[in-house]
Amino acid sequence: MILRRGFYARPTVEVARGLLGKILVHGETSGKIVETEAYLGGDDLAAHSARGVTARTRVIFGPPGHAYVYFIYGMYECLNLVAEPDGQPGCVLIRALEPVAGIETMQRRRPAAHTIRDLASGPGRLTLALGISRAQNGVDVTRGSLTVRTPDGEEPVEIEVTPRIGIRQCADWPLRFTIRGNPFVSR
DNA sequence: CAATAGATCATCT
């Protein structure tokens, strides 16, 4: 089942928690989402949307259920899914996946990864493994080649909450969500 | 094993 737009048109934190355990699919490759972070509107200064609408951040303010892909550190791209109703900022950073399908393709795209565990355990890693780039910025994630689905026989997940990684502003806000004990969570 | 430097560029000041 592909997640419908209504799933994303909710508060960002609920979407971030709800995405854990879901399957991110791009072409022949897919992986289970095991780690997310919420980036809010308002006074969350760590979020790209904190300084208002710009050429880069306009998709965060757009309709939910779309991909926000940005380029960072001159080398890597990171994937977010837009939450909140149209007009309100909020997005969820996908930080780590447990590879499910197309593993050989992922290994070809990530020669530096020597174990399955390292294939997609990080924001920059999973975009490389799934072949996601800025070409996917703004695409609709409820249809097309990039989607999120509920797994067959979905199991309940135990969620662990911690501060977000790699930021300076609001560094102690508990907005990082992981599946407790899952070995594919990044370090 | 832990610490750190280097890669490299879009975006905003």
Next chain:
DNA sequence: GATGATCTATTGC
């Protein structure tokens, strides 16, 4: 002109 929601290779113990 500085900085950043990172990753990797290399150095040093």
